[in-house]
Amino acid sequence: MKILAAVTRAPHAAMTLETLEIDAPRDTEILVRVVATGVCHTDIVVRDGMLPTPLPAVLGHEGAGIVEAVGRKVTKVVPGDHVVMSYNSCGHCPSCDAHAPSYCHEFFPRNFLADRPDGTSALRGGDGMVHSNFFGQSSFATHAICHERNIVKVPREARLELLGPLACGIQTGAGAVFETHKVAEGQTVAVFGCGSVGLAALMAAKVAGAREIIAVDTNEARLDFARSIGATLTINPATTPATEAILKHTRYGVDHAIDTTGIAAVIRHAVDSLAPRGTCGMIGASAPGSEVTLDEVHFLSGGRRLVGIVEGGAIPDQLIPKLIALHAEGRFPFDRMVKFYPFAEINTAIADSENGHCIKPIVLMPEV
Structure with a gap:
């Protein structure tokens, strides 16, 4: 045809x-x-x-x-x-x-x-x-x-x-929170990059009951949007060092950091923002062959983790109906x-x- x-x-x-x-x-x-x-x-x-x-x-x-x-x-x-x-x-x-x-x-x-x-x-x-x-x-x-x-x-x-x-995009952000990080009620989450993937992660963090939901982006309009969907703190790293602001606000750092930018320097900031035993999820990647450097002592001594995430780690037959139901309830x-x-x-x-x-x-x- x-x-x-x-x-x-x-x-x-x-x-x-x-x-x-x-x-x-x-x-x-x-x-x-x-x-x-x-x-x-x-x-x-x-x-x-x-x-x-x-x-x-x-x-x-x-x-x-x-x-x-x-x-x-x-x-x-x-x-x-x-x-x-x-x-x-x-x-x-x-x-x-x-x-x-x-x-x-x-x-x-x-x-x-x-x-x-x-x-x-x-x-x-x-x-x-x-x-x-x-x-x-x-x-x-x-x-x-x-x-x-x-x-x-x-x-x-x-x-x-x-x-x-x-x-894809919304499944990736929400799945990172629900399926890979398995964010629990009362935990803290920082999302670096507030495009559709990052904003979906923020919405999911609110559904999960996160106590602190931190949005990091250089676009003020995106930060305004993030606040409207539940972000408790927004940071523009062009004017405020993100890691310092997160550590000051949370004392120990966040339980979960999610990077959607794929930028090596931003991933480093996300990892540096983790509390002991915290996990950073990498959703974006710049290009094949790109590398990320970490502070070995900081990473190892706090039992921190860095994990790659594809499609949120989600099974579409399970997550997509869940997101549709949450949307119908007005929660996503x-x-x-x-x-x-x-x-x-x-x-x-x-x-x-x-x-x-x-x-x-x-x-x-x-x-x-």
């Missing part, structure tokens, strides 16, 4: 809306009519050639939509189901067997190499193959092929066009971060995300 898709053809170039042909789903695949897709920083990184995703490709990995067709071996969903598409995993490696799919031993090829495992693509244009299967979906399109491993059935009463960002107001754009304005949505004009863009697909 014919679909409309935003195709990335060259690094740093604008995506072009093109009519492509999409395969019917194979035995284990699912065809979803995409209603809306969130724009994630990872899409921008890949567009700019910072990771080896082959081009031309259709990106997008926070898709929400309605199942249109399923392969004959699919049992998880049926046509008509409302779904969110999240990250992909293999289902048979040691991590997947241990119910830790975000650390799948095949995570990189399953999500970034933008082809099926057999090297084929579900998409074709007038000049040949267009790479698909980005994060098991390629949802910057009116239709996407995905898999049972990365599809999550959601309630019909939930606002479907709002749910895509739960698949992620909708306040969102701005909607028509699909034809996808490049504007990406630019607004890059320049900070929008916290979390969502592109709405045209009716087909």
